[in-house]
Amino acid sequence: MDTDQASTRPTGDPATYEQTSRGIASIVLEGDVDTLDFTFVGLPKASMLAFTSAVEPLRIINQLAGRQIARWRLVTPDGAPLTFSSGLSMMAESPPRDLPRHTRLIVCSGTEPETSLSDAVTAMVRRAWRHGHIVGGICTGAYTLAEAGLLLGRRFTLHWENTDSFELRYPKLLSTRQLFAIDNNVMTCAGGTAATDMMLSVLNDRYGPIAASVVMEMCLHPAMRMPDEAQKASxxxxxxxxxxxxxxxxxxxxxxxxxxxxxxxxxxxxxxxxxxxxxxxxxxxxxxxxxxxxxxxxxxxxxxxxxxxxxxxxxxxxxxxxxxxxxxxxxxxxxxxxxxxxxxxxxx
Missing domain, CATH: 1.10.10.60 (Homeodomain-like)
Known part of the structure; x- marks a missing residue:
């Protein structure tokens, strides 16, 4: 996967790729810590800004800790490179036959969410949910979660530009219209840099506020915004x-x-x-x-x-x-x- 770190690509489980880069800043995490694992599923014309805003906090926490405490992979339905809405492409992998045990499955979508829907990805998300995985959507990834039948009665969000058309398609589902929402095993964000806010919240819960704050500073992110903050300027x-x-x-x-x-x-x-x-x-x-x-x-x-x-x-x-x-x-x-x-x- 195309990231800012130098990475090796050994054969075998893609989760074993080296994803720890070197830097000057550091944090100390005492003892054994649980590893965060993410499987990002890219759909055609996904938002590159939203995707990288989600991945970079994971890369940075590894760099700060000096070891791999976060893992991630990018997959597409057929294993072909993912072409973002910007026109740039990134190498991806085929979905693993069996998801890593504790991975969070996050759907990355963007412009034209209705036409990029994939029956295979919807089935993958539904299967992951039934097996107890945390599932989520970035930008307009909520479309896939809705198709999978996972949003009724849950707090969720998506990009403001697509909210009205989403609610016309799924009249029983009302977005919170906020930056991000984490409702038990479903996590969604509005895209853009809201993906960083969602990941900072995850890092804060897992590794504590100091670690999350340093990651925030490394991202040059001005503050850890709360999930219920508005997407648009006042x-x-x-x-x-x-x-x-x-x-x-x-x-x-x-x-x-x-x-x-x-x-x-x-x-x-x-x-x-x-x-x-x-x-x-x-x-x-x-x-x-x-x-x-x-x-x-x-x-x-x-x-x-x-x-x-x-x-x-x-x-x-x-x-x-x-x-x-x-x-x-x-x-x-x-x-x-x-x-x-x-x-x-x-x-x-």
Whole structure:
């Protein structure tokens, strides 16, 4: 496997590959410690950032300890190299006939999660679960866990970009929309650097807070974020404002359930006059409340066109446009392309 360390590739069990690199920083772990073992299953167009963000903390804990206390392997359904969404490829192995006894089986997915689903991987995950393994998903790996029937009644998450389309496909499953979630034997994260946060949590539980903190510093990770933290930046940060009244208004409009609130409803909910609301929006967004809400509806519609099988008409109605024609006019004005043209080039 392509990692930052020099590694040998002996014959036999791939878990025996040398995965301990040398460095200056170190930690002392007294006595015998249990080895962490991960089997990452890569699906086509997986997120390279999410995968490496999960692997690097494992490499670093080995480097700091000066011995191998974490092991990992990358497998694909057919043993072919894994091509990430970036277009770069990495060598992988065929899934072992029998998983190592204590390995955690983690599905790595990314863009186009529905088309990358694999019956073989779903069966592998279901079998691992039945044999008592911890299973998980990185980025959009939750799709495979859902197909395996392992998420009902459990806390789980996936990348915010794919959450709405996921919940349309699996209406009984609601994501927590948080950074990561570990619910008994199921662990999921939203992808990106949230994979590092999830791994730091695992290292903290296994080897203690000092070890996890040093790994965090080696990753140049600013903090060990809690699992229930939001995936997206706060609205205050996004808009660069601290006006509490404006932020409350924006929060309402960002919530799709409130897209169709009238001005009278907004005035009543926020105890503000129509004039006050209009002045706040003009000052901080340059738009009227109605115009800003329309922009957010169009942004959401574009995401639905790319990530679901909904028709242009269905998306138009779901996003509050009176007809597909009105929707198409507004869509082209915002994005310079019609919904039909966008679907043809972005939907797989």
């Amino acid at each position: 609205l205050a940060f996004t808009f660069g404002v601290r006006n509490a009244r404006f932020l409350a208004l924006i929060q309402d409009i960002e919530n799709s359930e409130n897209w169709f609130d009238t001005m009278d409803t907004l005035c009543e909910k926020h105890a503000l006059s129509r004039r006050q609301i209009e002045r706040l929006f003009k000052k901080y967004t340059g738009h009227s409340p109605q115009a800003y809400a329309k922009l957010r509806r169009l942004d959401h519609a574009r995401l639905q066109l790319a990530t679901t099988n909904m028709s242009v008409h269905e998306v138009a109605i779901a996003c509050g446009f009176e007809s597909a024609r009105v929707f198409a006019v507004n869509f082209k004005k915002r994005f310079g392309i019609t919904p039909t043209e966008y679907t043809a080039t972005h939907r797989r």
